[in-house]
Amino acid sequence: MSNASPRTPLPPGRGLPRLWAYARPERGRVLLATLYTTLGKVMDVAPEILIGVVIDVVVRGQRSFLATRFGIEDRWDQIVVLALLNALIWILESSFGYLSAVAWRNLSQRIEHGLRTEVYAHVQTLELSWFEETRSGGISSILNDDVNQLERFLDTGAASILNVFWNVVLVGAVFAASSWLLTLLAFLPIPLIVLGSMRFQRRLQPRYARVREAVAELGAVLTANLGGISTIKAFTAEDREAARLTRASEAYRLANRDAIRISAAFVPLIRMLILAGFSCTLVVGGWMALQGRLEVGLYSVLVFMTQRLLWPMTSLGDTLDQYQRAMASTDRILGLLDLKPTMREGARDLPSPLRGELRLEGVSFGYGDGPDVLRGIDLWVPAGQTHAIVGATGAGKSTLLKLLLRFHDPRSGRVTLDGVDLRDLRYAALRSAMGYVSQDVFLFHGTVKDNVAYGRPDATLSQIQAAAAAAEAEEFIEALPQGYETVVGERGQKLSGGQRQRLALARALLRDPAILILDEATSAVDNETEAAIQRSLARVTRGRSSVVIAHRLSTVRDADRIWVLEDGRVAEAGSHDELLLRAGGLYAALWRVQTGERSRAEAPAEGA
Numbered sequence: 001m002s003n004a005s006p007r008t009p010l011p012p013g014r015g016l017p018r019l020w021a022y023a024r025p026e027r028g029r030v031l032l033a034t035l036y037t038t039l040g041k042v043m044d045v046a047p048e049i050l051i052g053v054v055i056d057v058v059v060r061g062q063r064s065f066l067a068t069r070f071g072i073e074d075r076w077d078q079i080v081v082l083a084l085l086n087a088l089i090w091i092l093e094s095s096f097g098y099l100s101a102v103a104w105r106n107l108s109q110r111i112e113h114g115l116r117t118e119v120y121a122h123v124q125t126l127e128l129s130w131f132e133e134t135r136s137g138g139i140s141s142i143l144n145d146d147v148n149q150l151e152r153f154l155d156t157g158a159a160s161i162l163n164v165f166w167n168v169v170l171v172g173a174v175f176a177a178s179s180w181l182l183t184l185l186a187f188l189p190i191p192l193i194v195l196g197s198m199r200f201q202r203r204l205q206p207r208y209a210r211v212r213e214a215v216a217e218l219g220a221v222l223t224a225n226l227g228g229i230s231t232i233k234a235f236t237a238e239d240r241e242a243a244r245l246t247r248a249s250e251a252y253r254l255a256n257r258d259a260i261r262i263s264a265a266f267v268p269l270i271r272m273l274i275l276a277g278f279s280c281t282l283v284v285g286g287w288m289a290l291q292g293r294l295e296v297g298l299y300s301v302l303v304f305m306t307q308r309l310l311w312p313m314t315s316l317g318d319t320l321d322q323y324q325r326a327m328a329s330t331d332r333i334l335g336l337l338d339l340k341p342t343m344r345e346g347a348r349d350l351p352s353p354l355r356g357e358l359r360l361e362g363v364s365f366g367y368g369d370g371p372d373v374l375r376g377i378d379l380w381v382p383a384g385q386t387h388a389i390v391g392a393t394g395a396g397k398s399t400l401l402k403l404l405l406r407f408h409d410p411r412s413g414r415v416t417l418d419g420v421d422l423r424d425l426r427y428a429a430l431r432s433a434m435g436y437v438s439q440d441v442f443l444f445h446g447t448v449k450d451n452v453a454y455g456r457p458d459a460t461l462s463q464i465q466a467a468a469a470a471a472e473a474e475e476f477i478e479a480l481p482q483g484y485e486t487v488v489g490e491r492g493q494k495l496s497g498g499q500r501q502r503l504a505l506a507r508a509l510l511r512d513p514a515i516l517i518l519d520e521a522t523s524a525v526d527n528e529t530e531a532a533i534q535r536s537l538a539r540v541t542r543g544r545s546s547v548v549i550a551h552r553l554s555t556v557r558d559a560d561r562i563w564v565l566e567d568g569r570v571a572e573a574g575s576h577d578e579l580l581l582r583a584g585g586l587y588a589a590l591w592r593v594q595t596g597e598r599s600r601a602e603a604p605a606e607g608a
Contacts, residue, residue, distance in 0.1 A: 019150075019330050023111055033103035037159050040100050041166040043093035049174065050086050100159060108154035116147045119336055127343045128407040129367065141219035142336055146212065146329035153326030160319045175302065179294065185280035186306050189273035196269060200262060200320060207259040208328040214252040216332075221248045263320070281306040343409055346424040350433055355383035355418050356514045356545035358404060362413035365403060372411070373399050375568040381561075383418075386546040388556035390587065391565035397549045398439065400565070401519055404547060406430055417515075435508030439520040439549075441500045443492030448477055449484040451492070451503055455511045464510065470536050471506035473499070509540055516546040553591050562587065 023030065120143060168190065175183040225232065225241050232241050285302050288294035294302075358381040366372040374396045381387045389397045402408050403415050406422045415422045422430060435455075443451050452467060453459045459467075464484065468474045476499055480486040492500045508516065518537075534555060537546075550556045557576040564572045564579070564587045571586050572579060579587035 036100035040096035112151040135220040138216040141216040149329040157322040214255040385560040388559040395565040435513035441504040467506040467510035473502035
């Protein structure tokens with residue numbers, strides 16, 4: 001299923017109709033798999049008819065069906081013909097069974113692959129606020145467990161439903177050609193089975209929806225706990241977290257138990273209906289054969305056919321159970337595809353040449369329905385200058401950077417780059433011009449080289465080494481066991497915090513961005529490394545616009561301008577020296593706290 005072509009909007013509704021609409025590109029393969037299954041079922045029913053013909057040969061001899069219709073009078077010759085015909089039917093049945101299995105399994109794999117890749121690609125288009133409000137374990141549950149649940153149904157369940165359908169049609173044709181009375185008696189349980197199936201389906205649907213919700217919660221707990229295993233161990237919370245997982249697993253077990261209680265009752269009820277139909281054919285058909293109203297061979301065929309007709313219905317309970325699980329998963333998968341980004345991507349490219357002038361004009365912003373985090377921000381970063389944003393924790397510094405990257409849109413006001421509103425720009429155009437180093441550095445499981453080159457996969461080794469040198473990372477990388485080929489582990493767990501931060505800086509510098517955005521880029525390094533990074537930043541920020549968040553004011557004292565935030569507002573702005581001269585200023589107070597200096601008023605009197 002191609003992900004390149006635009007997907008036709010899905011109709012409203014649930015379950016199978018929406019899945020059929022989604023699988024439109026695969027309908028040719030669905031029809032081919034259906035054909036193989038149908039032909040296989042025809043071949044599967046035929047041996048029962050041959051049994052009746054063989055009995056007819058033994059009982060009637062030269063008056064048998066083969067003798068009167070095809071002129072084969074010798075009984076032995078008739079048996080040989082029937083044996084050869086039976087062998088041919090078995091070969092064809094096996095061939096069509098093989099083709100059917102291959103077709104359905106490949107189809108299920110194609111739809112599974114298409115769904116997983118399309119849902120993942122779609123999820124990446126959703127804005128950051130959605131990820132901030134959604135548990136990653138729930139998303140993983142949909143991409144893995146729900147997609148696999150649907151794949152299992154398409155692999156075997158769809159073919160089972162077709163087999164039951166064609167079984168009823170083909171066996172019904174044989175019964176109808178033999179005796180309308182026996183047809184009526186044999187088929188009498190089928191409407192009851194169908195009505196019972198529909199009732200069970202309605203009762204199972206909400207229960208399996210709860211099962212999918214429970215497994216999503218279980219997946220979320222597992223993902224969160226495995227990701228935070230070091231914190232769990234540090235606080236000796238293993239027993240507490242094991243209890244939390246036990247509660248989630250117990251909720252999943254109870255949700256399944258509720259569904260199982262109903263689905264398990266289905267098969268015994270069907271068995272009773274099958275017994276009634278089979279008994280009617282056996283007794284009434286036997287009476288008709290004894291009265292000479294029904295040939296013995298045909299009676300034998302109908303007895304076998306009754307079992308062939310009704311016995312597969314016992315698997316209908318398992319198939320229905322599988323179907324309900326799959327449809328609950330389908331609703332969750334396609335429901336995720338239905339989510340639309342609340343932020344609309346712009347269509348413009350960046351001006352050329354790009355100067356890198358950033359402005360926030362009357363910007364206010366808050367998360368979700370919460371209060372404003374930023375209030376009426378006016379901020380200007382001229383092209384080529386380095387500006388710092390400082391303030392106490394919770395002042396809104398990192399939130400401001402998210403607006404510059406357009407992870408969020410302001411509630412009011414606007415953010416511009418070279419005079420162009422960020423909302424008018426394509427995401428790729430905007431973010432390709434920016435190098436971003438976050439406070440919470442994320443490294444992928446792979447080599448040092450792969451992580452540095454993440455934003456520029458076509459970079460050469462010499463370019464990667466140059467970026468590492470600029471980030472003061474070259475020395476520690478070369479000291480690693482395999483150098484640039486060293487695997488850093490999941491989230492870079494094999495490296496120290498300072499090493500991870502320097503790799504993240506190298507990754508940003510490799511893109512040679514017009515704008516560099518640093519969120520506490522030196523927060524996890526020692527003083528010596530901080531000094532080295534400061535030297536490299538002094539070089540790499542020259543001639544390009546840079547916005548730096550820092551708690552350590554010493555790291556931004558050389559910035560062209562420092563913006564001090566307090567409670568989501570710009571409290572003051574100026575150079576380091578200008579801000580220190582402001583008596584009672586917030587920046588000056590922060591500087592004194594960090595450096596240990598005291599104002600003259602606080603100094604002890606001489607000789608005291």
